[in-house]
Structures are given as C-alpha cells and as structure tokens.
Amino acid sequence: MPYKQPISILLVIHTPDLQILLLERCDFAGAWQSVTGSCEANESLIDTAVRELFEETGLQVSPDAVRDWHYASEFEIYERWRHRYAPGVTHNTEHVFSVAVPSGSSVTISPREHTQYRWVGLDEAIEMVFSPSNADALQQLPSRLLI
Structure with missing residues (x-):
C-alpha cells in the first residue's frame, strides 16, 4: 500500500442551526472528530473533501456545496499513525472546509473507520473532539459562515 500524503482535509459538517456531526474513530476509542482524510x-x-464525506458518512454533495475556508494548519502526526506515511514524515498540513446539510440528514458511517456518530451542539462538539485543530475549526465555524 502506498504511503499517505501529509496533506489532508478537515471537513466540518453542520446543519443550518449548527448541529455538528461527529464521528468516533474505530482505531482510537473515545476519539471524536469531524470528517478527515488525506489527498490521493x-x-x-x-x-478530497467531497470523497471523504461520502466514504465516511454516506452523505453526497456537489463540490459547490463545500465551503473552502482557505485556511490550513500544520500539526505533528500522532505516533500511532506515522507508519502510514513515508519514513521521516512527522507533520501534516490540514486544510479546513465546511458543509451545511439539512437537519435530519441520514448518515451511514464506514464501519472500518468509525464506530458511531452523533449530532451535537457546537459547544459540546468543541469539548468532544480530540484534535486541537478540529476544536479550533469548530470555534471558528460561526464567523466563517458570515464570510
């Protein structure tokens, strides 16, 4: 299997009233997150954002529905996942996007990636996510929707 690129997306999925979709990783119990994935x-x-959304949640949107924040952060790749990258790769650049979906959207999680999902309020989502970059994106969401 080829190595993953250290370039990824973080996609915040929300409803118009800011209910946030979070997924629990199956390879890291208790680790809740938004949709993430490496570019292929x-x-x-x-x-990448549209593909990962469909693969991880079953939700389909057009690329026009996805809001590109033109914002990225770099972080150190957790040791537990470094084997997925080429030797010596320790950092990843994550580009942030968001997408609004109707309330009550039907979610079908990928069982090889996630154990469960929840729709939660914004403040609860910020507290639940394990990744600092995900928490940062969630904190920025209300102001990003005004742009």
Whole structure:
C-alpha cells in the first residue's frame, strides 16, 4: 500500500442551526472528530473533501456545496499513525472546509473507520473532539459562515 500524503482535509459538517456531526474513530476509542482524510494522487482538496464525506458518512454533495475556508494548519502526526506515511514524515498540513446539510440528514458511517456518530451542539462538539485543530475549526465555524 502506498504511503499517505501529509496533506489532508478537515471537513466540518453542520446543519443550518449548527448541529455538528461527529464521528468516533474505530482505531482510537473515545476519539471524536469531524470528517478527515488525506489527498490521493493528484486529487484537488475540494474533491478530497467531497470523497471523504461520502466514504465516511454516506452523505453526497456537489463540490459547490463545500465551503473552502482557505485556511490550513500544520500539526505533528500522532505516533500511532506515522507508519502510514513515508519514513521521516512527522507533520501534516490540514486544510479546513465546511458543509451545511439539512437537519435530519441520514448518515451511514464506514464501519472500518468509525464506530458511531452523533449530532451535537457546537459547544459540546468543541469539548468532544480530540484534535486541537478540529476544536479550533469548530470555534471558528460561526464567523466563517458570515464570510
């Protein structure tokens, strides 16, 4: 299996009233997060976000529905996942996106990636996520929707 690229997306999924979709990782019990995923080959960031949304939740949207924040952060890759990257790769650049979906949208999680999902309020979501970059994105969400 080829190594993952150290370039990924974080996609915050929300309803119009700011209910946030969070997923619990199956390889890290208790670790809740938004949709994430690495870019594949020559895939654009927006196409990565659309693909990962469908793979992880079963939700389908057009690329036009996804809001590109034109914001990225770099973080150290957790030791538990470094084997997925080429030797010597220790950091990842994560580009942030969001997408609004209707309340009551039907979610079908990928059982190889997640054990369960929850729709929660924004403040609860900020407290639940394990990743500091995910918490930061959630804190920025209300102001990003005004742009």
